[in-house]
Amino acid sequence: AQSVTQLGSHVSVSEGALVLLRCNYSSSVPPYLFWYVQYPNQGLQLLLKYTSAATLVKGINGFEAEFKKSETSFHLTKPSAHMSDAAEYFCAVSDPNTGNQFYFGTGTSLTVIP
């Protein structure tokens, strides 16, 4: 079975500082991995995804994530936080062999301090 753990339900960074949101997964097979962002009163918007191509994935809004199989991690980073990055971030995993359902982490709420 697949599962995702997001360490840190709340993360605060100063504007301009590095953003690091952690995601670890559990999977019996090489998974597909996703990061979604949710702004207030909006749906989940895809930031980036890993589907067994390059391990360093670049997404929208300057975010990127690196798939590290040895660490079973897919941490999300952004070099310099912007006020508009304040949102809820969700990591998700799917098993390419068993179906389409996504397994989500509990989410990390990012606050950007001016």
Added chain:
Amino acid sequence: EPEVTQTPSHQVTQMGQEVILRCVPISNHLYFYWYRQILGQKVEFLVSFYNNEISEKSEIFDDQFSVERPDGSNFTLKIRSTKLEDSAMYFCATGGLAGGADTQYFGPGTRLTVL
């Protein structure tokens, strides 16, 4: 950019009542999903739907739940007799491809409150 839309944005109902949550998928998508998020908990998979039938469902998706595409456009989730524990945010998602690699596009959600 095409979007998934959901109505209503907020639904308040009495325990035991039936509710229908509606989703309009992105027009050329073939796969449809419902997820829910109880406050403070994970987003959980409920059901996937393809070719007018359920392709996967979770343990949460019991006999009280049903899904359909009544008119070929809307995708609905019905809860027959709501319970207090059904209070959650319900997300519809749609995708074009099978196998998990395809992105699932999510709607803004319907917040269901059962009193």
